[in-house]
Amino acid sequence: MIRRWPYVALTAVVAVAVAIWAIPELDQRAFFGYVPTNATPTMLPSLSLDTRVLPDSAKVMLLAAGVTLLVQVYSTAYMGKDRRYRSYALLIVLFLVAMIAVVATDNLFVLLIGWEVMGVCSYLLIGHWWEQPQSRAGAMKALVVTRFGDLGLLVAIVVIGQTYGTYSITGAWVGAADQGQQHGTAIGLLVLLAVVGKSAQVPLQTWLPDAMPGPTPITALIHAATMVAAGVYVFARLLPLYGNDTTVMTALAVVSGVTMLLAALFALVQHDLKRALAWSTVSQLAYMFAAIAAGAADVGISHLVSHGAYKALLFLGCGVVMHAVGTSALSAMGGLRTTLPATFWTMTIGFAALAGIIPTVGFFTKDRVLESIHVATHGETPLPGGVAWALLVVAYVTVFVTAAYAMRLWMLTFLGLPSKQHVEPPSMTWPLVALGVACLALSIGEPLDLDTAALSTLVALAGIAFAWWRQDADLPGPVQRPLAAELGLDHPITRLIPAGTIGVARVADAADREGIDVYPRGGAVLAGLVSSAVRALQTGRVQVYASVIAVGAFVVVLVGVIAR
Amino acid sequence: MSLPEAVFLILSAVAVASAVLAVGSHQLVHAALWLVVTLGAVAGCFVLMTAELLAWVQVLVYVGAVVVLVVFALMLTRSPTGSQSAEVTRNRPLAAVLGLLATVGLAATVIAGFRHERITGRLPGTAASIGDALFREWVLAFEVLSVVLLAALVAAIVISRSGSENR
Amino acid sequence: MPLLYPLLLSSALFGIGLYGVLARRNAVMVLVGVELMLNAVNLQLVAYDAWFAETLHTGQVLTLFVIALAAAEIGLGLAIVMAMFRATGSIDVDEADRA
Numbered sequence: 144m145i146r147r148w149p150y151v152a153l154t155a156v157v158a159v160a161v162a163i164w165a166i167p168e169l170d171q172r173a174f175f176g177y178v179p180t181n182a183t184p185t186m187l188p189s190l191s192l193d194t195r196v197l198p199d200s201a202k203v204m205l206l207a208a209g210v211t212l213l214v215q216v217y218s219t220a221y222m223g224k225d226r227r228y229r230s231y232a233l234l235i236v237l238f239l240v241a242m243i244a245v246v247a248t249d250n251l252f253v254l255l256i257g258w259e260v261m262g263v264c265s266y267l268l269i270g271h272w273w274e275q276p277q278s279r280a281g282a283m284k285a286l287v288v289t290r291f292g293d294l295g296l297l298v299a300i301v302v303i304g305q306t307y308g309t310y311s312i313t314g315a316w317v318g319a320a321d322q323g324q325q326h327g328t329a330i331g332l333l334v335l336l337a338v339v340g341k342s343a344q345v346p347l348q349t350w351l352p353d354a355m356p357g358p359t360p361i362t363a364l365i366h367a368a369t370m371v372a373a374g375v376y377v378f379a380r381l382l383p384l385y386g387n388d389t390t391v392m393t394a395l396a397v398v399s400g401v402t403m404l405l406a407a408l409f410a411l412v413q414h415d416l417k418r419a420l421a422w423s424t425v426s427q428l429a430y431m432f433a434a435i436a437a438g439a440a441d442v443g444i445s446h447l448v449s450h451g452a453y454k455a456l457l458f459l460g461c462g463v464v465m466h467a468v469g470t471s472a473l474s475a476m477g478g479l480r481t482t483l484p485a486t487f488w489t490m491t492i493g494f495a496a497l498a499g500i501i502p503t504v505g506f507f508t509k510d511r512v513l514e515s516i517h518v519a520t521h522g523e524t525p526l527p528g529g530v531a532w533a534l535l536v537v538a539y540v541t542v543f544v545t546a547a548y549a550m551r552l553w554m555l556t557f558l559g560l561p562s563k564q565h566v567e568p569p570s571m572t573w574p575l576v577a578l579g580v581a582c583l584a585l586s587i588g589e590p591l592d593l594d595t596a597a598l599s600t601l602v603a604l605a606g607i608a609f610a611w612w613r614q615d616a617d618l619p620g621p622v623q624r625p626l627a628a629e630l631g632l633d634h635p636i637t638r639l640i641p642a643g644t645i646g647v648a649r650v651a652d653a654a655d656r657e658g659i660d661v662y663p664r665g666g667a668v669l670a671g672l673v674s675s676a677v678r679a680l681q682t683g684r685v686q687v688y689a690s691v692i693a694v695g696a697f698v699v700v701l702v703g704v705i706a707r
Numbered sequence: 708m709s710l711p712e713a714v715f716l717i718l719s720a721v722a723v724a725s726a727v728l729a730v731g732s733h734q735l736v737h738a739a740l741w742l743v744v745t746l747g748a749v750a751g752c753f754v755l756m757t758a759e760l761l762a763w764v765q766v767l768v769y770v771g772a773v774v775v776l777v778v779f780a781l782m783l784t785r786s787p788t789g790s791q792s793a794e795v796t797r798n799r800p801l802a803a804v805l806g807l808l809a810t811v812g813l814a815a816t817v818i819a820g821f822r823h824e825r826i827t828g829r830l831p832g833t834a835a836s837i838g839d840a841l842f843r844e845w846v847l848a849f850e851v852l853s854v855v856l857l858a859a860l861v862a863a864i865v866i867s868r869s870g871s872e873n874r
Numbered sequence: 875m876p877l878l879y880p881l882l883l884s885s886a887l888f889g890i891g892l893y894g895v896l897a898r899r900n901a902v903m904v905l906v907g908v909e910l911m912l913n914a915v916n917l918q919l920v921a922y923d924a925w926f927a928e929t930l931h932t933g934q935v936l937t938l939f940v941i942a943l944a945a946a947e948i949g950l951g952l953a954i955v956m957a958m959f960r961a962t963g964s965i966d967v968d969e970a971d972r973a
Contacts, residue, residue, distance in 0.1 A: 810889030
């Protein structure tokens with residue numbers, strides 16, 4: 144029997160340290176891009192351990208530490224019998240530390256290191272049950288797709304360093320404030336590539352649903368607190384370097400608009416609870432990007448924090464359901480309301496937050512996103528007014544779809560006739576209760592815009608009514624089938640790119656074998672010729688050797704005479 | 708041309724001719740005997756160059772000892788004494804070219820360097836004068852040489868003995 | 875007497891000796907070639923001594939040493955030849971590597 148409490152204790156120590164560090168910073172009156180007067184940026188090239196925690200960073204750090212601690216507690220029950228529990232639990236801690244490094248650091252290279260460590264941790268944890276082929280495939284896909292995006296971050300860091308002469312984020316902010324945003328388009332699009340990969344936005348969205356074969360607590364961790372949140376956070380943190388650039392903001396708005404609606408529609412047609420929740424994450428991340436595109440990075444971070452709370456709740460609840468039912472297929476569920484009461488009540492809060500029902504935190508933060516997009520339609524932000532209007536419409540449609548799929552999942556999971564008795568281990572339920580309380584408590588003190596609130600509530604209620612009307616029926620076939628196939632968007636990634644890569648590899652291999660190998664092979668042939676020529680001298684007859692010596696002596700004398 | 712010069716040229720001719728026969732003879736014992744003639748002629752040349760002591764040493768050591776050793780060796784190894792026994796290796800053309808090259812090269816060098824010089828014979832190498840130089844100035848080298856000779860003597864005995872034990 | 879006479883004789887003897895060393899198959903004959911080459915050197919040394927005429931008699935003393943060394947060399951060389959003959963039954967230098 145593996146002792147599990149040391150790992151929980153280790154996580155708790157890290158979490159408490161983070162809390163002690165982050166909570167005092169919440170009071171600062173500072174924002175991303177705020178430059179203190181005494182800032183002294185370090186010059187190129189530097190890899191420093193400087194940190195800089197702003198209120199938004201502190202929120203994300205607290206979210207990451209809290210969710211990770213709850214996931215670790217939850218895992219003692221969920222993963223306690225696993226024979227690789229030790230590496231699993233330690234990787235979770237490493238994941239948290241890497242996330243904290245990304246959030247807190249002031250150095251772009253430390254940020255990159257933490258970013259890559261998170262990628263490796265997600266690979267290892269998604270592939271925790273590597274005996275299953277789909278686990279291996281999902282882990283590999285997550286690694287390869289996010290690594291592709293990471294290329295953008297690396298190049299962006301170099302461009303930032305060359306542009307502002309420093310690898311300190313604060314230093315770059317100072318430079319951008321003094322000289323204006325230089326090379327904003329290039330930096331912005333490169334960072335966008337990185338975060339699109341990390342946060343699973345279109346067109347690199349497919350790795351996140353395919354990562355579902357991983358352990359469910361890990362899914363909660365990745366979706367709520369660490370991996371995908373890092374993408375949103377980094378984009379917001381570097382926003383002062385390209386926030387005024389229309390191209391970048393428009394691209395981000397297009398990416399987020401397409402992603403939020405598509406992912407929500409995919410979630411609506413899923414027959415698998417966990418995969419539906421995964422698409423819901425993709426959709427909600429697009430909300431955060433939409434807020435950033437509208438110029439409200441703080442709103443995006445707020446929604447990140449609230450989404451982290453309720454999505455962690457939903458995934459952990461999903462884990463309890465899977466633990467009880469033994470599968471994540473929606474067809475096997477139903478009637479869990481009475482058999483899993485604690486899960487039912489907490490997940491109801493979570494689904495309400497996802498759908499945006501007052502008084503959960505999801506309602507307030509989503510409304511602030513909608514409000515910020517609405518403000519952007521006035522044309523005072525870098526985002527063109529037309530794009531902002533389109534984004535606003537898409538966002539409201541997505542509210543409708545989100546409410547519909549949240550309602551549908553809730554109904555299919557919990558309503559209906561109870562099948563048989565299930566158990567809820569206490570170490571699994573009390574993290575759910577904690578998160579449920581957080582989903583309600585975080586909404587205290589949130590501002591409320593009455594017009595937006597009324598409109599979004601109406602739209603959400605319409606979505607809920609739509610779901611109630613359809614019950615568990617699928618959408619009409621011409622709509623259902625392509626959406627269930629996820630529009631074949633995975634096709635280029637799983638078929639075309641590997642095929643192209645293999646083709647390129649074949650060409651490279653042939654070029655290597657037929658072209659470059661000529662040199663080593665020619666060298667070998669040459670050496671063979673030389674040695675067979677030299678071999679003719681190795682006769683074993685001493686007088687031949689003596690003759691060679693005599694010839695050599697003669698040549699030396701001759702050369703000496705001539706050279707004189 | 709004075710008498711010594713004429714005698715020297717005759718001796719030279721004898722030395723060269725007998726040397727050619729010594730390395731070219733098909734009869735091994737004949738070759739050894741032609742070597743005696745060559746060494747004797749060289750000893751005569753030493754006398755003409757006022758090196759009397761060396762001439763005697765040449766006769767005693769080479770003609771008296773070395774050649775006798777060579778003849779003994781030929782006989783002890785039961786070398787075939789027929790005409791086939793003295794045949795040469797396949798290396799012969801190269802050896803001939805190299806020998807010729809060495810002769811021509813050395814001759815060209817000495818001609819270029821000493822064309823007009825003459826030997827006057829002011830200080831003859833008598834036993835007295837050589838002994839004086841040897842035991843006054845060269846005594847250290849002389850002693851070292853004696854050690855070398857001792858080592859060679861011991862080595863020769865060891866090589867011969869170990870061979871006989873192996874049989 | 876011109877210095878060239880002994881020097882030219884020395885050159886000729888050296889070339890003949892070199893040919894003997896490189897060409898003869900019999901190991902004893904190879905040693906004979908070596909003796910000829912040593913004698914060529916001796917002739918040069920004596921000739922230079924007679925020409926230079928200094929009281930140290932460097933040339934003649936060195937010749938004396940060379941003769942002594944030649945005696946030692948021929949003794950050792952013939953001992954080796956004898957050992958080789960006992961080992962292989964032949965004193966053919968081309969077959970010396972078969973021992």
